[in-house]
Amino acid sequence: MQVDSSTTIASSTSASAAISSGKPWSTVANVSRPDILYPTTCLETLPTVTTLTCHQGSRYMLPTALVDVRNTQNRYVTCSVLLDSASELSYISERCARALGVPRSPSRIAVSGISSVKAETTCDCCTLYMKSKVSQDTPDVSVHVLSKITSAIPTSQINTPTMEQLKDLNFAVFNASSPIGILLGVDQVWKIFTFNNIFDSSGNPIAASIIFGCVVTSVQASIDNVVSAFVTTIDIDRSLPKFWQIEKALHPLPLDAKNVHVETHFLETHARHSDGKYIVELPFREKGIKFGNTLQGATLRFNAVERRQLRDSHLRKQYIEFMNKYTRLGHMRELKSDEVVASDSHSFYMPHHPIIKPKLHVVFVRLFQDTSGVSLNSTLHTGPSTQPNLFDLCLRFCLHKYIFSADIVKMFRQIWVSENHRNYQRIVWREDSSEKLKYFILCTVTYGTSCAPFLSVRVLEQLAKDHQRRYPLAAKIILEDFCVDDVSP
Known part of the structure; x- marks a missing residue:
């Protein structure tokens, strides 16, 4: 769907290409979703034990970068940026927009994601002025304000062998988990790529060059399998009387x-x-x-x-x-x-x-x-x-x-x-x-x-x-x- 920035209410679809082996989840219109597996409980009976099991496999790193963005005092502030070529628009979190103090204008665009899941509606839009740390590029980007873009990324660090291969490159990527302040969608992503890819010894792409430096792509992060069990016991002496109270006929209270x-x-x-x-x-x-x-x-x-x-x-x-x-x-x-x-x-x-x-x-x-x-x-x-x-x-x-x-x-x-x-x-x-x-x-x-x-x-x-x-x-x-x-x- 083509989205005009002047449109009052539109629809924006985002589906990130990064899909983990165990959980096919993308940015879902760039709004966070809890990364846990919820327990299935029976609604017809009152359980005495609740068990939750979470199994995580390997994942791939999403392309992220640290970029300098100009605030209202004409000073540059380093912000964490996520590159998402499957998002029709670019976004900024409410927290990041307030920190920069950039001027806003009204904008209401309905955002949806995978399986047409409705996320939320943007409240404003603004223009960001960015500066590269490694070149003279100073792109300006139009972004829409969301309450939150996604959870902290990356969820795990790049494994050591990969970091050894990338240690001599000028990286814009951040390896520590950090809240995402800005998401660059398809309207901006292809403008900042220089299309110089870096490959590992097996010929697999592991990094790509952009105007802000190099970002990691298609790098698998090693995550240990984790199995956790949580048990909650139910006090039967407190739960059972509730059934009696429901079935008990209520008598009118005497008047005061x-x-x-x-x-x-x-x-x-x-x-x-x-x-x-x-x-x-x-x-x-x-x-x-x-x-x-x-x-x-x-x-x-x-x-x-x-x-x-x-x-x-x-x-x-x-x-x-x-x-x-x-x-x-x-x-x-x-x-x-x-x-x-x-x-x-x-x-x-x-x-x-x-x-x-x-x-x-x-x-x-x-x-x-x-x-x-x-x-x-x-x-x-x-x-x-x-x-x-x-x-x-x-x-x-x-x-x-x-x-x-x-x-x-x-x-x-x-x-x-x-x-x-x-x-x-x-x-x-x-x-x-x-x-x-x-x-x-x-x-x-x-x-x-x-x-x-x-x-x-x-x-x-x-x-x-x-x-x-x-x-x-x-x-x-x-x-x-x-x-x-x-x-x-």
Whole structure:
């Protein structure tokens, strides 16, 4: 595949010609891979012993060199370079690029290797200015930045007989294992070779001349065969009880004192209207709660929202439609003039603002604080979780032939708030900025309050209990096989 350096996202394939006798592995797009043989373990049973065996044979040396590269201070720094004629592009490691401090430009190229294994995506590209130690050549190379190119190379030293044959040559190669900072691909490799090869006594090529000196090629490194065994014993006394714990049925934990109070409060205060609607009180942490002034802050917030509406006529139209529908449904009502007391400590005015996702919703800010720094949510109990145990629910899920997934429309707003608590849900609103500011109270449970999820699910549970005798099958489904996974407006 031809890769243009200006391409935003492309594919680069690398397959090094150096293949060891025991492990056919190349640079794999020049990203390191662990050079070990992993043990095969059985996933179906818990093993008591784990054994790992690693056998290594002979390998061939990859062509590497030490090259001087110019940094941002115009000084030359020696970097380790790997030559890979099977890589379409040239690369530099993140660590080496930072050490040189060279300027970068954005570049995102997907890199893959043998068997189309996806390695990673380059993050930047930069230009390197190199200098030869043995000639006047100063090539400049365009490279792409990867987090890491490969593991330390060479993994073993050149054997002694070969080093004796090469001792009189001007080498650019490094014989000690070192992290690779730069990889020169096919776009650069053939430019730096001078094609003067060095052969051993048998006629085999062992080194090649490049503009930076000589590099070792096709040299076999002698590696002793290594067999290692690692044994891990398993503590059966700790492992076996885990099976019992998985199979053990979990019993619901008893409610703590706070949640007992919330449950008791619900049972004592909830009521039902003649039309079937449930009426609840807000579970305050303390009785007779008093708030500081919230009207002034709520008014300032509303003025900001109103200015936003004046700049966006479509938003203003949607906002008005939402609030008018809220009123038509009876979910909020306008307060009379004698009901509005600015300094009333037993009321709470909430700011509101629009959220488009993609349909417009008006969000009432329950975290808004009064002049004393107290928010409405901070004075309310969250309530216990009334959802059934998820593990039990999943087991019963398999017993049914049909499963229903549905949405309860306006779930929170199907529940009404008691008259004596509605003053804690006041807002300011008007359709036209030329009109006088109006004051409203929200009559139903409002999303955003900390107790809203508990009240909605608890009322649903209470509905099942109230009609358990008349509709036993439906009540059983609600109480045992019902789960609300997204309690939202």
